[in-house]
Amino acid sequence: MDLFEYQGKQFFAQYGIATSPGDVADTVDHAVDIADSVGYPAVIKAQVQVGGRGKAGGIKIVNNREEAKIQAGNILGMDIKGHLVKRVWVEHASDIEKEYYVSFTLDRSAKLHMAMVSAKGGVEIEDVALTDPEAIVKYHVNPLDGITIAEARDIAVRAGIDKPAIDGVSEILVKLYDAFVKGDADLVEINPLILTPEHKVHALDAKVTLDDAAAFRHPEWEAYRATQEYDGREKLAKELGLNYIGLDGNVGIIANGAGLAMSTLDVVNQVGGQAANFLDLGGGADANTMTSALEVINTDHNVKSVLINIFGGITRCDDIARGIIEALSRVELKDPLVIRLDGTNAAEARKIIEPYVSDKLIVRPTMMDAAQTAVNLANGGDVK
């Protein structure tokens, strides 16, 4: 789960990481009140999970109450690359002497945690990595050892952090690692981490990705989850316990297992089609799961045909077949179904489906045949 900036700052605050004084608002009046209380000049920042909000006019500095009112009004409700601005973060505008970059994430190759620190902050770190990779210091941290203040200092020095900022940056590194581990994050990033003319170091932005698998030990994440934005279908799928990602094509996909689902998208593409979604039923799917999946896809108006690709392992094909038949009685399906079933109890499954076979319910022997038929149907062709 990706946090909004304001949530990231609230998350950081729990671990003692300094940010500018500020608060979040969802109305103009509240935004103006916050600006008044933090003092001018203040910054009003659109809360959207997409890059480039500054360029899009989503970040403005205001010098008085009047300006705050105008800019908060402009930014709230703004559309930034398809993301509606529902909230703004308002904070006192900081004087900035220097901008740095710090982050922690997992290095999958080394199977260790990795700190990244750069004296070149405030710009996209990917750009720095391309144009000046030497400017980023990468340091592995063994999760069994953690990071000491001495190590943090050493990293800061090697990254070319200015002398007056060394203490502040290394302290924040240690706290940020604590937030990363105890807070069960996949990524914690501060860009920019700033040095003020008074030689104080604090976070001006916050990017945090939480590990959904750890939600069971973080009841406090409920507040973050409430603000997550899914499209209607992704939300419905989540409620029904399905692993669904919306895409742009017109062939609805239902498969069991993430690998097979991914592979099904690829095969649809290879035979000239475009998948409308990724949908993994998961292991042990039954009639209810199947019905839910069909309900979700049935609400997608782009879909012109549905490809059901099942390889039974734990999942039993006869359960899937019953699910399909049951779904037909519960949901009025608008699109033809093309079904491929192999593996555990596949023969029984085909027998269950046989009486229902029609030009709206087609069974194909292989994944390739099924994909081809589904694509033909989606493109307005006939079953052959």
Add this chain to the structure above:
Amino acid sequence: MSIFVDSDTKVIVQGLTGGQGRFHGLRNRDYGTKIVGGVTPGKGGTDVEGIPIFDSVEEAVVATGATASFVVVPPRFAAEAVIEAAKAGVSFVVCITEYIPAQDEARMYNTLRRDYPGTRLLGPNCPGVISPGQCNIGITSGDIALAGGPVGIVSRSGTLTYQALYDLSQKGVGQTTCVGIGGDPVPGTNFIDCLAAFEADTDTKAVIMIGEIGGSEEERAAEFIKEHMTKPVVAYIAGVTAPAGKKMGHAGAIISGSQGTAQAKMKALAEAGVTVAKNPTEAAELMVEIVSKLK
């Protein structure tokens, strides 16, 4: 011959008294796997269909001489269960649990690497391992596998592993061992571990490798194949059409920036001399062709 497990491997099941553990543990025993014990704290002295239950892995190992463990416990207890097995001297641990928190997984991996280098972990979030006709630890349906070799299979995805097994078996080509390494970011056993084991196994004559988007393990495997493998390898990579920034089901299957794309992985493998298939069925067909030439 086979890799990692064979007909002599004695296995305990951590979590045998739970619903999943019981189902798969008994299924593995029915297949012929030597399931010699189960572990559930507080239930020592009882049994599951004649399989004795112990309170700790240590007790189970002492009593049964087991060298392998099958961990089927919920995510919040899984890392501790794996480490308990390693502590008790179990040399091969299969963990099928999905959704172990990433921080726990990283600590688990590094604990094994530092303190218990003699223990190999397979998984987590994997379908397990099957040496057809000898031993099946995990959730793979034994009836889709065919004993006798000569093909080894290593895969990150469960269902695609089944698909590959099934396609080969249907065409009369058997397998030595089929290993599902799992779809998590920090797998205990990686492609290279399995490729090296298959290269060393005299009965394995060729290998199918099934990868997916995310990380750089396939690229590293390509380097290994180029330098160390003499046996032919056929590869398939899932996720050519996957969009960037979206986790495709598995925690590890995500393209971030230009990292982890299927295209880059396929290119690296092709350059290493690997035969790259467009889909799982084609991978099996290409393998059948290779095997027919071996004979």
